[in-house]
Amino acid sequence: MQAAPHRPYHHGDLRRAIIETALDMLRTEKDWQFTLREVARRAGVSHAAPYKHFPDKTALLVELAMIGFDRLREALAEAKPEAPRSLLEEITPISLAYVAFGTDNPALYRLMFSPEEGRAVGMHLDQRALAVFDVVLDMLGRGQAAGTIRKRPVRGQATAAWALIHGITLLAIDGLLVPEKVGSAPLEAAIATLVDGLAIPQPNT
Amino acid sequence: MQAAPHRPYHHGDLRRAIIETALDMLRTEKDWQFTLREVARRAGVSHAAPYKHFPDKTALLVELAMIGFDRLREALAEAKPEAPRSLLEEITPISLAYVAFGTDNPALYRLMFSPEEGRAVGMHLDQRALAVFDVVLDMLGRGQAAGTIRKRPVRGQATAAWALIHGITLLAIDGLLVPEKVGSAPLEAAIATLVDGLAIPQPNT
DNA sequence: GCGCCGAAGTTATCAGTGTCAACAATGTAT
DNA sequence: ATACATTGTTGACACTGATAACTTCGGCGC
Incomplete structure (x- = not known):
């Protein structure tokens, strides 16, 4: 042979x-x-x-994390609806895509937010990492201009959105969203609460 | 000598x-x-x-995580205001205490949500871990009974609150809440958005 | 008080890791 | 054809988690 x-x-x-x-x-x-x-x-x-x-193991890990940010941004761009009729219609597919990326790539997602030495080189201020946050920032800025979103500092609103989606992604990855604790549709419930917090309230809704 | x-x-x-x-x-x-x-x-x-x-390293890590949940629950209980006049007055000190616990104990907090083998023994369904979530569940349940919180499945609302606070805690621990990205008071902004999403809207607010 | 057994320490070993130094096999430029 | 740089290799070191065998008591029964 x-x-x-x-x-x-x-x-x-x-x-x-x-x-x-x-x-x-x-x-x-x-x-x-x-x-x-x-x-x-x-x-x-x-x-x-x-x-x-x-140079060392950390350098590879940082490079992998950067690729993760690139892919996440692409997933969010692909999920963006073209003509959403409400904030809920706009934010929901993007949020679901974000969480799906995390649950499809749990180890990579954790890596994107955990290499400790990555902070030393300012990884999260890199354009490729910021681009994910910019998707949210841009959407909320346009919502404010359109008068559908509460008049608040938009960066604060973007932070709330990011924290909630990031948090629920990690809870999902860790298997913590068990139904007896969080109910049957925790992701949808969390997104609905987020949208209620961001949108100008409508009468009788 | x-x-x-x-x-x-x-x-x-x-x-x-x-x-x-x-x-x-x-x-x-x-x-x-x-x-x-x-x-x-x-x-x-x-x-x-x-x-x-x-028995092994993981068993120690799980024990440490459990102690972390105990301490977090105690910190939340101590932060709970006695006679809050609004949801914002009730949820804000608890949220700030949660984030303070995480940023004061970053390695322990990460441990509480990351030992992979811990999931195998159902660590997060342990009473001591669930007790933290129960603090939020109890508060929102009483808010619904009092008519200050939107009539929604309370477990979904608790999940939204938990996801947002958990997410912003990790973002703070990781040093990601840089002002040029998230503004100057991201924590307060995120809590305000959460409260807006949970509370029944008041006219002219 | 003594003897025995088990608990809880120790030392030594193994297989794996990250990293570095020295060496080997090319690829490229002149 | 030669020289040098790049990019591979092998081997070594110090560290890790875990286990086995041995040692030092502590506790218990008689």
């Missing part, structure tokens, strides 16, 4: 292969404790090879 | 000493990656001693 085909000594695009392998493992290996050596093994190289492309 | 006084071979209360040492390190060592060996060293015993009191 012939030996398996072997990759030449120089991989050619190992940096991208490491990143893609890591993303794949984050998505598919449930409850995996991320290790650089395991990623290197899965990519078919030695344990020290990644150190030629990333 | 005399040798330092040495602890007798049998510690006498090592389980409690391990727990207290771990809690102390979680609070004081910024960005420390929790290790059982380091806790044992700090407690003055060998690296294998904790295994006589905890």
Whole structure:
């Protein structure tokens, strides 16, 4: 039996292969404790090879988190309705897309908000991370201009929206939204409460 | 120079000493990656001693998380105003106490919501963890009875409150509430939006 | 008071990790 | 063809979680 085909000594695009392998493992290996050596093994190289492309493990984690922000922003852009007739019709698909992204990619989502060293390099002030927040900011700004949203500092309103959606995403990822505790449709209930808090109240509603 | 006084071979209360040492390190060592060996060293015993009191590292982490829930519930009970005149007056001190607990104990707070193996033993359905959620549930239930809160499924409303406060606590812990992004008083703004979403709207407010 | 057994300590070992140094195999530029 | 840089490799180190075997008592029964 012939030996398996072997990759030449120089991989050619190992940096991208490491990143893609890591993303794949984050998505598919449930409850995996991320290790650089395991990623290197899965990519078919030695344990020290990644150190030629990333200064250390944290640098790779930060890069993965950035890609997560990019993908989340794309998911939100795709979910945005074209002609919503109300704030509820506009915010609901975006919120559901956000939570779906988190629950479809729990390890990546946690990573986006947890690498401690990432804060040292100001990761969350990076444009790619801010872009997600800007989707919410833009929507609420336009709502205020249209007179459908309460006249309040829009950044405060965007923070409320972000905190609630971020919070419920994490609760969902952690399996905490059990029905005997939160009822049968916690996500919809939370979004409805958010919208009630943001929108100018209508009579008899 | 005399040798330092040495602890007798049998510690006498090592389980409690391990727990207290771990809690102390979680609070004081910024960005420390929790290790059982380091806790044992700090407690003055060998690296294998904790295994006589905890089956494994996760069991200790779960115990620490439970204590965190106990302390959070006590902090919320202490913050509860005695005669609030509005929902805002009632929910604000409790919310601020919740966020203060999280930002004063960031590593412990993260632990309370992240030990993956803890989910396997149903940690979050434990009475001690549920008690925190019950504080919110009870307050909203009484608000509905008093006619100050919108008539909605109360568990959904409690979930919205919990998600928002949990979310903003984590954003604060992670240092994401930077003013150029969220404005100058994001916490107050988020609580105000939450209250607007929960309370029955008053005319001309 | 003594002996025995179990609890709770210890030391040593194993398999894994992140990271670094030294070396090896090319790829590229001249 | 040669030299140098890039990008691989192997090996080592210090650390981790966990286990096994051994040691030191504490408690209990007689």
